[in-house]
Amino acid sequence: MFCITSLVGHWKALISTSDNARPTALDATKEIIAKYENVPPTFKSSRPIEQPIDVIEAEKRFGISFFTGFSHILIQNGQYHMVLEARFQGDPHTTHFVSCPKSVRDSDLSEEDQELLKCKLEGVKGRIAETVWNKLKKRYDIVKGDWLATDKEEEI
Numbered sequence: 244m245f246c247i248t249s250l251v252g253h254w255k256a257l258i259s260t261s262d263n264a265r266p267t268a269l270d271a272t273k274e275i276i277a278k279y280e281n282v283p284p285t286f287k288s289s290r291p292i293e294q295p296i297d298v299i300e301a302e303k304r305f306g307i308s309f310f311t312g313f314s315h316i317l318i319q320n321g322q323y324h325m326v327l328e329a330r331f332q333g334d335p336h337t338t339h340f341v342s343c344p345k346s347v348r349d350s351d352l353s354e355e356d357q358e359l360l361k362c363k364l365e366g367v368k369g370r371i372a373e374t375v376w377n378k379l380k381k382r383y384d385i386v387k388g389d390w391l392a393t394d395k396e397e398e399i
Contacts, residue, residue, distance in 0.1 A: 295326045295340035298347055302360055306332035307341065310367035313375060316383055317342055323383055325390060327367055345385075346392050364391040 295317060301307055311328040318324070324342045331339055343364070352360065368391050379385040 295324075295342040298327075298341050298343045298360070298364075299351060301329065301331070301339070301341045302352065302356065305334075305339075307360070307363060308332050308335055310341070310363055310370070311338060312367065313371045314340055316379070316385075323385065325385070343391055345390055367391065 296304075298307075308330045311330060314326045314328050316323055317326050319342070322344060324344050327341050327343055328338045329341045330337070347360070347364070368387060371387075376385075376387045380387075
């Protein structure tokens with residue numbers, strides 16, 4: 244509702260201040276989009292979007308019930324991380340953001356928890372639309388088969 248009111252207000256302001264040229268609805272819409280372009284969405288989680296939890300930490304501390312989908316890409320220490328939306332066992336009604344590197348090292352988890360996490364990650368891969376995977380491949384060279392894999396950390 245606020246956006247529509249704001250859009251109408253901008254249209255009126257543009258129309259009344261311009262004597263020669265009448266602005267189009269597209270011009271007013273572009274102005275509003277530019278104004279809110281850098282505002283991060285925080286509607287799905289009580290955590291800021293910039294603060295996702297590492298997938299292993301989330302599994303150990305909270306227990307991930309399931310992943311609901313893909314949110315965005317995060318770059319940490321020069322490496323891409325897929326940020327996924329997840330529901331935790333203790334708080335199933337709230338969506339939290341979980342950071343997943345290309346390959347998850349899960350040696351700190353029990354074998355049962357490792358298998359469970361692997362199944363959850365395989366499940367979310369199937370819920371991400373092929374169009375999203377195509378965009379991830381084009382922009383970040385992220386290939387569906389190579390990502391969200393779990394492997395044990397090799398012992399020396």
